[in-house]
Amino acid sequence: MSKPLVHHVADRARGLIADPRTWTQGAMARTGNHRDCEPTDARAVRFCAYGAIQRAAYDIAGNDSQAQKLSDQVAMLIMGRDSPYTAFEEIIAINDGPRSTARKAVLGLFDRALVKV
Numbered sequence: 001m002s003k004p005l006v007h008h009v010a011d012r013a014r015g016l017i018a019d020p021r022t023w024t025q026g027a028m029a030r031t032g033n034h035r036d037c038e039p040t041d042a043r044a045v046r047f048c049a050y051g052a053i054q055r056a057a058y059d060i061a062g063n064d065s066q067a068q069k070l071s072d073q074v075a076m077l078i079m080g081r082d083s084p085y086t087a088f089e090e091i092i093a094i095n096d097g098p099r100s101t102a103r104k105a106v107l108g109l110f111d112r113a114l115v116k117v
Contacts, residue, residue: 004051005060007075007117012056014110016047017112023103026049030054040067049095050075050088078113 017023027036028051028063029044037044038056039051057070072084081088094105 004117005070006073006077007114009053009056009060009070010078010110010113010117012059013047013049013052013074013109014114016052016055017025017030017049019102020103022046024051025099025102035108040064049109053077053078053091074113078109 022045024030024046025048028048029037029039030046031043032045033109034046039047039055044055045050045056051108053074054067054071057074058064058067061067072087075084075087075091076082079090080098081087081090091106091109094109095102097105
């Protein structure tokens with residue numbers, strides 16, 4: 001049986017930040033020149049956890065409306081929340097925490113979520 005879309009989005013998002021060189025803090029996404037950009041921007045090469053979810057959802061869905069719905073579902077799954085706003089706030093807070101532990105913490109969130117679906 002194939003995996004649900006939320007699994008594919010979460011897995012792809014995790015892959016976007018798996019390498020420390022493609023993960024960032026303080027912005028949803030950055031270009032190769034370290035400039036802030038939208039996560040769906042073709043020039044985006046570094047992502048925060050939130051931006052990675054949005055980029056992965058957009059890559060899979062192909063349109064903004066469906067991508068936002070998928071992003072919301074993935075964030076709620078990862079954080080175990082009923083509200084996407086609360087889930088995203090918590091993801092951002094963890095991502096932008098102490099640099100020495102933040103990336104490992106968000107990768108752990110993704111790993112635990114991927115086991116659930």
